[in-house]
Amino acid sequence: MKSTIKKRDDNIVKVLTTACETAKQWDIGFEWLTHTVRYNHFPGSLVITCVFNIELEVQQAIENGFDKKLRQLIQGHLLKAGIRVKDIRRHVRLDSEESCQRQHQGDWQARLAQHSG
Template sequence: MRKSDKKLDNQICKTLTVVCETALEHIYGFQWLTHRVDYQRFPASLKITCVFTDESDLERIRMQHEDTSLRNLISEALADIGIQLANPEAQIRFDSEDACEASHQGNWARRLG
């Protein structure tokens, strides 16, 4: 990773940490989020995964349109540091601890890889 990539990654991490803290306070069932990126294809390669406790939490946030609110929160926070997501619906996804446990025995690195 180039020095400029590392600097940008640090900015993304700080920004997403603030989003995570906000989501933990305001969205029931939200647990954590992470990102993956290939800086050779940035920003199109930026993928953010928001993790909830279980599938019922995911269904609830979709029914209450909190998924849209969380996507907007992430997109706006990234825009504040100069990163525009071309396709937030594809670049920000939702998952659950239960789904990872069921299909990947809780191995998030394998699931996200």
């Protein structure tokens, strides 16, 4: 990995970690987040996956507007790192441990590869 790409990825991890810790405090079932990116198509290929424990928590988060709040939180942190995306809705998706277990036998790498940008 080139040093400029490594530095950019480190910055993304740093700001997403901060966003993650904030979102965990909301008590909405949110567990963790991760990202995938192809740097030759950055920032358009950046996909952030917010993971909840069960699918019902994902649905409740959407119904209660926490999906929008999560996207705003993440977008704000990305902007602090100088990363501007055109439409944050295309870059942040919600998922659950339950769905990964059911559809990919808990293999998050395979699941994330399916949804990478």
